[in-house]
Amino acid sequence: MKIHFSSFWIPVLLLLLAFQPGEKAPAISQDPRLMSVAWFTFSAEKEACYLQTYRLAAMQLEREMESNKANPLQPIIITDLDETVLDNSAWSAKVLLEGKDYPDYWSDWEKAARAPAFPGAVEYFRKAQQMGIEVFYISNRQEKNLGAAILNLKNLGLPFADSAHIFLKTNTSNKVERRNAISKNKQILMLLGDNLADFDGVWEEKINPEERMKAVMDRKELWGKKFIIFPNPVYGTWKDALFGYRKVKFGQTADSVWQEALTRYLNRYMF
């Protein structure tokens, strides 16, 4: 009997393809996240950077209080949580080691309420409280894990660790509405974050990396004064913008995107 190619081999091939094991995690040294997670996890420079920034922010806070003392509105600080107050490097290390990615294990990590605070954070927010400033936390942690967030902040000794001061993500990650609701009839002295969207709605828009940079320069008098930013090379909208806001998982080939972006940069400073 003559077996026709299409009637026999195609189903066999399809069966073989169906039983291929899932995409294997690449070797850890091939994972583009390794260096940034390593820096965040092991570099003492990072610790010094947070200490330095919180110390300078505290000094600036005194100046802001002084120059705004005629304002009768309640002075407040609005801060982000993750990679601003709370250090999630343990979660980053776990997903990296296991070849996983967000949102794997993220909810478990939130519920564990075990994130440590960055150096200088607790002292800064306690000082603000002593100065009569109210602190509000806006975070895109999940609303269903609010209890764990309160517990985490309380255990660290952070002030205002209650449901009236912590605003988590409900139906949108956009922080503008929450910021507006909180600051109604109050004066914002300072905003702290690791992502530009923690500061202004302009960075909630899907703009490209160059436009994001321009928006920073357009507000250059605010940095170090009212806006205090921390470095986050591990994740953030900066990376989403580079990938055109497409969901690119670490294991997928992104070489062409990296090459195109680096070439575009190099062309500006050709040597």
Ligand SMILES: [Mg+2]
């Ligand atoms: Mg953050």
